[in-house]
Amino acid sequence: MRGEQSALAPRGPEAELLHGLTWLLVSGAAVIFLITMVLLLLALSGRDAWKRRLASPRAVLLLGALVPSVVLLALLVHSSGVIATLTRPAPRPLVVEVVGRQFWWEVRYPAQGIVTANEIRLPVGRQVELVVTAPDVVHSLWIPALHGKIDMIPGRENRLRLTAGQPGVMRGQCAEFCGAQHTLMALFAVAEPEADFEAWAERQRAPTIPEGQGREVFGRAGCGACHGIRGTEFAGRIGPDLTLIGTRHSLGAGTLANHRETLAQWIAAPQQVKPGNAMPDFRRILSEAELDAVAQWLEALR
Template identity: 75%
Template sequence: MRGEQSALSPRGPEAELLHGLTWLLSLGGAVIFLLTMLLLVLALTGRARWLASPRVMVMLGAVLPTIVLIALFAHSTGIVSALGRVVGAPLVIEVVARQFWWEVRYPEQGIVTANEIRLPVGRQAELRVTSPDVIHALWIPALHGKIDMIPGRENRLRLTAGEAGTWRGQCAEFCGSQHTLMALFAVAQPPAEFEAWAARQRAAPVPESAGRAVFARAGCGACHTVRGTEFSGRIGPDLTLIGTRQSLGAGTLENHRDTLLQWVSSPQRVKPGNAMPDFRGVLSDDELREVAEWLENLR
């Protein structure tokens, strides 16, 4: 699976603002620490008796810290204001965190997907995030800081991808046994490619195959939706065009036919504690391969 995950490699204007603030605080803190250690050494060796002057103590102990803190407060307030600014007409994306995967909705386009956020380069996106179970947090370091996802509350985060690319995100709030395997990918595309992806999602072609019949017979549609079919479950991820996604199991496996077979057969072995039961022993090896092949061809 591709996808850089680093707060030190910003790929959008919001991430660049936070990156600049990180360096300012880090370098400023280092300078203040070194200066403090230098003054401490001078004081202990008796080489700077002037440090005992009340005026110097007031200047270094009260006036200078006050000036520095006021300057940092003003600078960070400006950054917070810039991060909350609406630019143009943002693309609204609803992200719902669940144990242990992500549901991603595009209400304006009528698209629902999972574990992947598609973004048009240069257009601001407004992520409206929430959770139906426990507290989660969404963090895509290359694009923005983290935001909490709290049951019963909708929080909002605005971000912009400055270039095309794929970046890994992560749940950044402990949410249960598979917290560490709750990742997602942000995929930024040129606007024309994003529109083509959206049109493909809306069309949602569904090939006929033996795997579709096995999928129906096994009751998979009780948990999963595949648009354009009779399957309309809402417990598990929407599987419409699952073959186009970067990963399976919220970043646990790369997405191809072999890993689809592995996931359908033994999801509890791959990611213990997730809500999907194992189907090895329920379906034959041939039936498992047919389901994996059908899902892989949903693209």
């Protein structure tokens, strides 16, 4: 479940702009702090000549008003230019809707008719417009390698434009306390070449669904009442969509690595793995053989 999660390692043009602005502000603040400390030491040195110079009206006006005003104005102009660049729309961005839920992420591609969870696929070099909201409590989506934070507020849509500059896997996190499992609410942004993204989207629209005991157990246990899988009779919308779940990097929004054993572990005791989530435990409902069959079937959804 590794993925870059650092604002100091930008992986896109928007993140690079923020990275440059951050270092400019930090470096400028450090220089101003050092100059201030030097002047303070000179004032406290006991030399009357320095005290008179620093206390003169000209020094007070220059160091206390003019220099700070010029520096702050320059930073304001530069920051405004960065903000204007960050908010400048590109033609035909890929629209991705992200809904913050307790405690996972629903991800929708409205133009492609795709719904997935806890993972955002991005074509490299194409601007993506994230349209974010939440149904109940406030969340904050933050993928630091790609952009800054954006709040997800019930009853309101916020928008953020970002671009992945190179292929790779980047980790994101909810950055606003949202409840008991706030810390276990991560997601992954997977950037890949345009052709690979289109191939992934095509598999999402027309997935290959294997048969087997796992599918039968999945239906008999009522899993389809909460979870949807395109290409099947399962159309639940309460929990995460499980189409192609076998391709995802994690389970439970970054809680577990995704493979057959952890799938069985999650189905058997999700409240033990991530207390407070909306999924009930199935360890008293399904046998070990049935749990393994469902996990094997879900892992095969690729």
